[in-house]
Amino acid sequence: xxxxxxxxxxxxxxxxxxxxxxxxxxxxxxxxxxxxxxxxxxxxxxxxxxxxxxxxxxxxxxxxxxxxxxxxxxxxxxxxxxxxxxxxxxxxxxxxxxxxxxxxxxxxxxxxxxxxxxxxxxxxxxxxxxxxxxxxxxxxxxxxxxxxxxxxxxxxxxxxxxxxxxxxxxxxxxxxxxxxxxxxxxxxxxxxxxxxxxxxxxxxxxxxxxxxxxxxxxxxxxxxxxxxxxxxxxxxxxxxxxxxxxxxxxxxxxxxxxxxxxxxxxxxxxxx
Amino acid sequence: xxxxxxxxxxxxxxxxxxxxxxxxxxxxxxxxxxxxxxxxxxxxxxxxxxxxxxxxxxxxxxxxxxxxxxxxxxxxxxxxxxxxxxxxxxxxxxxxxxxxxxxxxxxxxxxxxxxxxxxxxxxxxxxxxxxxxxxxxxxxxxxxxxxxxxxxxxxxxxxxxxxxxxxxxxxxxxxxxxxxxxxxxxxxxxxxxxxxxxxxxxxxxxxxxxxxxxxxxxxxxxxxxxxxxxxxxxxxxxxxxxxxxxxxxxxxxxxxxxxxxxxxxxxxxxxxxxxxxxxxxxxxxxxxxxxxxxxxxxxxxxxxxxxxxxxxxxxxxxxxxxxxxxxxxxxxxxxxxxxxxxxxxxxxxxxxxxxx
Numbered sequence: 001x002x003x004x005x006x007x008x009x010x011x012x013x014x015x016x017x018x019x020x021x022x023x024x025x026x027x028x029x030x031x032x033x034x035x036x037x038x039x040x041x042x043x044x045x046x047x048x049x050x051x052x053x054x055x056x057x058x059x060x061x062x063x064x065x066x067x068x069x070x071x072x073x074x075x076x077x078x079x080x081x082x083x084x085x086x087x088x089x090x091x092x093x094x095x096x097x098x099x100x101x102x103x104x105x106x107x108x109x110x111x112x113x114x115x116x117x118x119x120x121x122x123x124x125x126x127x128x129x130x131x132x133x134x135x136x137x138x139x140x141x142x143x144x145x146x147x148x149x150x151x152x153x154x155x156x157x158x159x160x161x162x163x164x165x166x167x168x169x170x171x172x173x174x175x176x177x178x179x180x181x182x183x184x185x186x187x188x189x190x191x192x193x194x195x196x197x198x199x200x201x202x203x204x205x206x207x208x209x210x211x212x213x214x215x216x217x218x219x220x221x222x223x224x225x226x227x228x229x230x231x232x233x234x235x236x237x238x239x240x241x242x243x244x245x246x247x248x249x250x251x252x253x254x255x256x257x258x259x260x261x262x263x264x265x266x267x268x269x270x271x272x
Numbered sequence: 273x274x275x276x277x278x279x280x281x282x283x284x285x286x287x288x289x290x291x292x293x294x295x296x297x298x299x300x301x302x303x304x305x306x307x308x309x310x311x312x313x314x315x316x317x318x319x320x321x322x323x324x325x326x327x328x329x330x331x332x333x334x335x336x337x338x339x340x341x342x343x344x345x346x347x348x349x350x351x352x353x354x355x356x357x358x359x360x361x362x363x364x365x366x367x368x369x370x371x372x373x374x375x376x377x378x379x380x381x382x383x384x385x386x387x388x389x390x391x392x393x394x395x396x397x398x399x400x401x402x403x404x405x406x407x408x409x410x411x412x413x414x415x416x417x418x419x420x421x422x423x424x425x426x427x428x429x430x431x432x433x434x435x436x437x438x439x440x441x442x443x444x445x446x447x448x449x450x451x452x453x454x455x456x457x458x459x460x461x462x463x464x465x466x467x468x469x470x471x472x473x474x475x476x477x478x479x480x481x482x483x484x485x486x487x488x489x490x491x492x493x494x495x496x497x498x499x500x501x502x503x504x505x506x507x508x509x510x511x512x513x514x515x516x517x518x519x520x521x522x523x524x525x526x527x528x529x530x531x532x533x534x535x536x537x538x539x540x541x542x543x544x545x546x547x548x549x550x551x552x553x554x555x556x557x558x559x560x561x562x563x564x565x566x567x568x569x570x571x572x573x574x575x576x577x578x579x580x581x582x583x584x585x586x587x588x589x590x591x592x593x594x595x596x597x598x599x600x601x602x603x604x605x606x607x608x609x610x611x612x613x614x615x616x617x618x619x620x621x622x623x624x625x626x627x628x
Contacts, residue, residue: 163364166325169351170358171378172429181377185368 105211152194306480324351357426
């Protein structure tokens with residue numbers, strides 16, 4: 001333990017902060033209070049729960065990978081390229097973070113659905129159908145979660161001292177080599193934080209998934225969807241599934257908090 | 273173009289923010305040119321233009337027989353292809369790489385295998401006396417050590433031109449003299465062209481063959497050190513570099529010149545050195561000063577009086593050739609004319625000593 005080095009906070013501020021902590025802790029306690037602890041194992045090992053959990057993990061990890069593969073170049077473009085209308089472009093690419101996910105799901109349906117603007121050709125020419133498939137879940141999740149990575153990485157690229165890249169180039173390093181050995185290692189904390197945020201958002205994704213991919217056990221019914229549906233028929237199972245989601249997210253946040261999420265102003269902007 | 277063309281020739285025209293830069297510099301093979309000027313004069317931009325990090329708007333930059341920047345003819349060679357090494361002001365060692373990887377970076381970037389690159393980098397680190405630090409992180413180095421690593425890293429690819437941006441500015445004032453001596457030794461071992469930017473005239477004296485003085489984006493005077501120190505062409509240059517430089521052998525707080533004149537100095541150095549006396553630290557009196565704190569008094573004859581701005585620079589011949597700078601009021605009071613006998617006095621604490 002170290003001695004507190006800051007001045008004592010004014011009482012009203014402490015009171016409000018404590019109220020805020022309670023506001024977040026209370027729902028969690030509510031869940032724990034109602035959880036059917038005596039049968040917990042039955043629900044945990046239940047096939048439906050296991051299937052939904054596995055699907056959730058697989059889809060959210062894919063969504064994270066796609067967010068990194070496409071999001072890092074997008075962040076680089078937004079941070080470094082001299083392009084007109086950059087503000088509009090950034091708003092467009094982060095819109096899905098703000099609009100209701102259900103609206104996003106509908107929009108995906110009209111663009112990538114079987115009769116959609118592009119979807120009809122995917123179907124006709126390539127025999128690719130996204131709606132109501134596991135791939136559709138990944139698309140919906142990527143759509144809402146990639147902006148979290150983009151804004152985190154873009155902020156880091158903006159804050160980075162570009163003279164390190166200058167130094168690399170004077171030593172004969174081509175732009176690609178400089179990116180790989182200087183730029184990416186420098187923004188690594190932000191890249192990891194952004195990827196985790198995107199993954200966590202994908203794991204909890206509900207609205208866009210149910211609109212675009214439907215709710216089929218085994219192919220598109222992720223854990224959040226399963227919680228919603230079980231609530232009427234098997235409320236005790238729903239609580240256990242909800243607790244699983246809470247536990248995973250909580251563990252990840254605690255595990256990464258000090259190392260990455262608290263790693264600097266690059267992430268502070270995102271958590272709003 | 274003549275294939276035998278060698279040297280660096282840069283006519284740099286470019287605008288950065290509100291500063292419009294128009295500077296011409298030439299560097300002969302093997303020469304070390306210092307660009308001297310105050311902060312904000314555009315010195316760093318000149319280096320960046322030569323390195324290819326700031327493309328010029330007009331002019332031309334030629335390194336040996338290749339034109340690397342010529343906007344009028346649409347020619348621009350990127351920094352990675354110019355074979356120019358640069359030591360940045362705060363060194364910019366990559367913090368997440370080991371010291372060895374920093375030095376090997378350029379070699380690996382240009383396709384040399386890891387083992388060969390590491391071997392060469394290790395040899396370069398040995399050259400600057402830092403072989404033991406190879407596996408450590410740059411954050412474990414002192415300022416002077418970081419500077420040497422930055423230097424080793426910049427010369428690893430055998431550049432045609434080595435650029436140094438204020439290499440001593442980031443260092444502790446107390447260790448600067450020592451670091452300057454060390455830097456000089458390392459710079460001497462690099463036989464290519466070198467351009468060094470500094471705001472400190474002592475750095476220029478200690479390290480350079482020739483100096484280009486720039487102010488507000490323009491070249492004010494270029495020449496050898498002897499030329500600019502003895503004949504500053506403006507008040508500004510006089511303030512910056514119009515210094516008295518006395519060569520001799522230092523021992524026990526005395527500098528002894530070749531003809532036996534003794535200068536009392538307040539410095540613990542020893543061996544062949546220069547004593548630097550700023551002209552405004554020299555007081556002139558018409559009789560031998562009595563009860564003065566000045567440890568040095570030399571007799572001399574006024575040979576020249578220059579009025580620059582509101583002051584007069586008085587040149588004296590005698591035991592030492594000195595320039596003193598006094599106000600016009602003092603000049604009137606002493607009623608000095610060329611040929612007059614005067615005494616020049618300087619406090620030992622006003623004399624800087626650096627090794628030759």
